Amino acid sequence: MDANSHPDTEEQPSGTDVVGLLLRRAHRRAAREFSRQLQPLGIDNRHAGVLLQLARDEPVTQRDLIALLGSDKSTMVRNIDELEARGLAVRRPHPTDRRAHAIQPTEAGLAVLAEVRSRAEAANDNLLTCLQPDERAQLLHLLRRFADAEERSPDDLS
Amino acid sequence: MDANSHPDTEEQPSGTDVVGLLLRRAHRRAAREFSRQLQPLGIDNRHAGVLLQLARDEPVTQRDLIALLGSDKSTMVRNIDELEARGLAVRRPHPTDRRAHAIQPTEAGLAVLAEVRSRAEAANDNLLTCLQPDERAQLLHLLRRFADAEERSPDDLS
DNA sequence: TATTGTTATACTCTATAACTATA
DNA sequence: TATAGTTATAGAGTATAACAATA
Numbered sequence: 089m090d091a092n093s094h095p096d097t098e099e100q101p102s103g104t105d106v107v108g109l110l111l112r113r114a115h116r117r118a119a120r121e122f123s124r125q126l127q128p129l130g131i132d133n134r135h136a137g138v139l140l141q142l143a144r145d146e147p148v149t150q151r152d153l154i155a156l157l158g159s160d161k162s163t164m165v166r167n168i169d170e171l172e173a174r175g176l177a178v179r180r181p182h183p184t185d186r187r188a189h190a191i192q193p194t195e196a197g198l199a200v201l202a203e204v205r206s207r208a209e210a211a212n213d214n215l216l217t218c219l220q221p222d223e224r225a226q227l228l229h230l231l232r233r234f235a236d237a238e239e240r241s242p243d244d245l246s
Numbered sequence: 247m248d249a250n251s252h253p254d255t256e257e258q259p260s261g262t263d264v265v266g267l268l269l270r271r272a273h274r275r276a277a278r279e280f281s282r283q284l285q286p287l288g289i290d291n292r293h294a295g296v297l298l299q300l301a302r303d304e305p306v307t308q309r310d311l312i313a314l315l316g317s318d319k320s321t322m323v324r325n326i327d328e329l330e331a332r333g334l335a336v337r338r339p340h341p342t343d344r345r346a347h348a349i350q351p352t353e354a355g356l357a358v359l360a361e362v363r364s365r366a367e368a369a370n371d372n373l374l375t376c377l378q379p380d381e382r383a384q385l386l387h388l389l390r391r392f393a394d395a396e397e398r399s400p401d402d403l404s
Numbered sequence: 405t406a407t408t409g410t411t412a413t414a415c416t417c418t419a420t421a422a423c424t425a426t427a
Numbered sequence: 428t429a430t431a432g433t434t435a436t437a438g439a440g441t442a443t444a445a446c447a448a449t450a
Contacts, residue, residue: 108276113316113393118266140261158271218395230385235271237376
């Protein structure tokens with residue numbers, strides 16, 4: 089339908105065609121809006137990101153959080169440290185793996201999480217007003233698939 | 247058509263619905279792939295991002311680059327410093343504004359730029375294999391609009 | 405041996421502020 | 428008074444390596 093809406097000099101990407109640069113700008117815009125929304129709660133984006141992953145029945149390990157958020161090992165240690173320091177989460181012994189920790193939200197953490205969800209929804213709404221409703225769903229759908237895509241090394245002939 | 251492909255508990259975003267978190271993961275995936283592609287060229291993503299903006303007829307100021315890339319003032323100073331140190335760009339006096347610099351690619355810079363474009367195209371292709379051709383165009387289109395959207399402050403009743 | 409988490413180091417990005425030279 | 432660029436600082440993210448405890 090609209091495949092020709094962008095004649096797109098495919099041969100010579102000049103910046104607005106480079107998906108990495110687009111994602112960088114898009115992420116910065118979103119991060120600023122989230123930061124603004126979270127300001128009254130006294131937590132940062134990184135804390136909110138972790139909290140949003142803690143509302144599960146199964147125990148969540150730090151390794152799980154790393155995979156879910158695409159963060160670094162040592163960054164995650166600091167994130168959990170900070171959540172513990174604020175009384176929003178605790179490290180518990182993992183039921184089956186004595187190496188791992190089960191990260192659990194505290195009562196206070198669950199209360200903040202509810203606020204975070206509300207704020208996250210507001211941030212989403214504000215950020216996506218530039219798109220039509222069906223386009224918003226489409227963008228989220230494509231982003232999910234893009235972010236979840238497996239990396240294929242160039243010599244992977246599978 | 248596919249509006250119901252994601253029933254989406256709109257009321258309780260749990261992480262995969264939060265556009266900021268999706269963009270964060272997507273950007274990290276893209277940045278890693280670009281970094282891998284640029285490795286043989288001996289430059290980093292930040293250098294490539296600037297070079298891609300320098301192929302214009304009009305003089306490009308550092309302020310222009312900041313706006314185009316969504317970078318910081320002081321970060322951009324360093325980026326240009328590093329490009330100059332590598333002999334890939336130079337600061338020239340701006341023709342009409344004596345405060346500003348016109349950033350120009352050198353001959354060597356233009357040669358590297360050609361390589362960067364080729365690598366950027368390859369990175370795009372690798373990253374977008376997870377999507378169908380029409381979906382790729384759609385994602386780029388939506389990201390452009392998202393990234394370029396004006397920020398609306400909550401008390402902006404215009 | 406491999407994995408979970410911790411600690412430490414170094415580099416980069418970001419945000420902020422103060423400063424200059426121009427406008 | 429405002430803007431383009433520079434410099435300096437602090438906070439955060441990322442990458443890496445080494446390590447302890449456990450699998």
